[in-house]
Amino acid sequence: MRKHVILFMALLVPAVGFTASESVDLEEVYVNLRDKASLQRGATLFSNYCLSCHSAAYSRYNRVGRDLGISDENIKKNLMFAGDKIGDLMVSTMPAKDAQKWFGVTPPDLSLIARSRDPDWLYTYMKSFYIDNKSPSGWNNTVFENVAMPNVLFELQGNQRAIYETHGDEKVFSHFEIDEGTGQQTPEEFDLTITDLVNFLVYLGEPAVLVRYKIGVFVLLFLFILLIPCYLMKKEYWRDVH
Ligand code: HEC
Numbered sequence: 659m660r661k662h663v664i665l666f667m668a669l670l671v672p673a674v675g676f677t678a679s680e681s682v683d684l685e686e687v688y689v690n691l692r693d694k695a696s697l698q699r700g701a702t703l704f705s706n707y708c709l710s711c712h713s714a715a716y717s718r719y720n721r722v723g724r725d726l727g728i729s730d731e732n733i734k735k736n737l738m739f740a741g742d743k744i745g746d747l748m749v750s751t752m753p754a755k756d757a758q759k760w761f762g763v764t765p766p767d768l769s770l771i772a773r774s775r776d777p778d779w780l781y782t783y784m785k786s787f788y789i790d791n792k793s794p795s796g797w798n799n800t801v802f803e804n805v806a807m808p809n810v811l812f813e814l815q816g817n818q819r820a821i822y823e824t825h826g827d828e829k830v831f832s833h834f835e836i837d838e839g840t841g842q843q844t845p846e847e848f849d850l851t852i853t854d855l856v857n858f859l860v861y862l863g864e865p866a867v868l869v870r871y872k873i874g875v876f877v878l879l880f881l882f883i884l885l886i887p888c889y890l891m892k893k894e895y896w897r898d899v900h
Pocket residue numbers: 703704707708709710711712761763764765766768771775780783804805806807808810811855
């Protein structure tokens with residue numbers, strides 16, 4: 659019986675691993691793949707703010723639409739650039755060669771980014787851009803030092819500055835400050851925006867998770883019903899033994 663309990667518990671453990679391995683303190687993000695509205699907002703943010711540089715070349719627009727409950731019409735209106743077909747892969751229009759020239763590196767494909775970097779890392783990274791006049795893009799990041807990516811969400815977040823303290827000879831990061839009136843969103847709203855974005859990236863890394871959720875319910879229901887004949891059969895077999 660104990661074996662069954664362990665098996666049952668194992669089924670309940672989510673497939674996504676959450677491990678932090680950076681030296682920077684990571685903020686925790688609440689990922690909820692059942693929140694379709696959040697995933698839809700995340701998908702819109704992704705195509706408006708990320709797809710110009712990054713691809714998600716393992717996904718197709720219509721698959722995302724089907725999984726997240728977005729109609730073809732809304733996919734075309736809100737998620738796609740002109741000329742794309744609904745069955746196309748989500749590929750950036752930026753030629754890799756130009757990207758290399760402009761940024762020094764090609765922006766990586768983000769299909770599996772939530773697996774190679776965990777969700778807490780992504781969440782903290784997206785919130786940790788700060789103004790740095792010494793950097794070519796004008797931005798730097800406390801989680802990813804000297805990153806070549808600019809803060810693409812600065813209009814929402816505002817001009818964020820990193821405040822450092824000196825401890826002896828060392829300059830240690832203390833906290834962030836945002837120039838007043840520069841962001842369209844409050845810090846709380848911006849946190850929710852990044853949560854939606856990370857939620858979508860986690861989905862993107864494993865789209866089948868949503869299908870598994872649906873199947874999982876039926877499997878557990880089936881096993882539960884199966885328990886009844888199994889129990890009756892066990893009683894029947896053991897009757898002669900006792
Ligand atoms: C203007 C182009 C551009 C846009 C737009 C952009 N990025 Fe980037 N991004 C880059 C570049 C270039 C890098 C590589 C940085 C490096 O290696 O220094 C990068 C790196 C990243 C990384 C780190 C990947 C890794 O693990 O090395 C993540 C995560 C990321 N981007 C997420 C996003 C998200 C999410 C968006 C949309 C909100 C976005 N990016 C929009 C250019 C862009």
